[in-house]
Amino acid sequence: MKYFTLLLLALSIALTSCIDVNTKSASTQLEVAAFKSQEETTNKSATTTAEVRTDSKNSISLASWNIRDLGGSKDDKEIYQIAQVLRDFDLVAIQEVVAKDPKGAQAVAKIADALNRMGSKWDYRVSDPTQSPSVYKSERYAFLWKTSKVNLVTxxxxxxxxxxxxxxxPYIAHFKPKKGGDAFYIVNFHSRRFDAHPEEEIKHFIKYPERLQTRRVIIAGDFNLDEKHKVWDDFYKQGYKNALSETKTTLKLKCKYGMYKNHAIDNIYVTKDVKMTKTGSIDIVERCDQLDNARTLSDHLPVYIEFQ
Incomplete structure (x- = not known):
């Protein structure tokens, strides 16, 4: 009887342990599935560089990219990788070009040079340093474009x-399509931090069509808030449209359960006379083991539109 009792006790402990392990395993699987479902939901607009070629001769493709600390921190290999990401676009707006020394403008020139070696002729302009509250916040912006696709008007x-x-x-440029079509303005912008109320800056952009005397305005950049923020409500009422919805565009420090994207803050907004035919973000990571390498380029993903 003593041995029988001990046997029953051992079986009971083993069964409890098995149930506990299975429960934990099922819980982990459900957690992973939930993360993957969330990632799939926020990854609808993600594409690779092979998918961004302009479909129509009458369309222009525009990429907007916050390239973190673009300056002396980027070596030749990283400059080449950046150019590879951008080569198939017609026009590029860049934020976060270093302003404290000439190395920011020099890095943009190196990107343009690398692009010119990839089959198309590119031109570029770099802004002066912004008139920021401190030198630590001041940056430059840049525009790069294929000379076969657009002309710089002013x-x-x-x-x-x-x-x-x-x-x-913001840094503002006026372009006209090379092969016919209406001219347009691009407003290139990098907002203040999300906890410093960037909406107080953004709300003034609604006047750009009136100020620029055009109905073709594109506002591109890093807004540090998403397209659902109430600041955009008045824009939408006036016919503005957002390129991306629920699309995370910043990169985490670490990858967990295959997830490496963080916040949906980079976007492009257009007035109603700008017809978008394709929108998306470029996934420069694709796999967890590539996250560290991608973050040497930037902690943001490029976003883009194709428009007429």
Whole structure:
């Protein structure tokens, strides 16, 4: 009887342990599945560089990219990788070009040079440093474009009327398609931090069609808030459209359960006379083991539109 009792006790412990392990395993599987489902939901607009070639001769493709600390921190290999990501676009707006020394502008020139070695002729412009509250917040912006696709109508400029309102006032360029079509303006912008109320900067952009005397305005950049923020409500009422919805565009420090994207803050907004035919973000990571390498380029993903 003693041995029988001990046997029953051992079986009971083993069964309890098995149930506990299975429960933990099932819980982990459900957690992973939930993360993957969330990632799939926020990854609808993600593409690779092979998928961004312009479909129509009458369309222009625009990429917007916050390239973190673009300056002396980027070596030749990273400059080449950046150019590889951008080569199939017609026009590029870059944020976070280093302003404290010439190395930011030099890095943009190196990207343009690398692009020119990839089959198309590119030109570029780099802004002066923004008139920011401190030198630590000041940055430059840049535009690069294929000369076969668009002409620069006038010299790009920093919006001095918003210099006292924005930590980094927008950089504005006026382009016209090379092969016919209406001219358009691009407002290139990098907002203040999300906890410093970037909406107080963004709300002033709604006046750009009136100020620029055009109905073809594209606002591109890193807004540090998503397309659902209430600041955009008045824009939508006036016919503006957002390129991306629920699309995470920043990169985490570490990958967990295959997830490496963080916040949906990079986007492109267009007035109703700009017809978008394709939108998306470029996944420069694709696999967890590539996250560290991708973050040497930037902690943001490029976003893009194709438009007419």
């Amino acid at each position: 010299r790009p400029y920093l919006d001095s009327k918003l210099a006292a309102i924005c930590d980094r006032e």
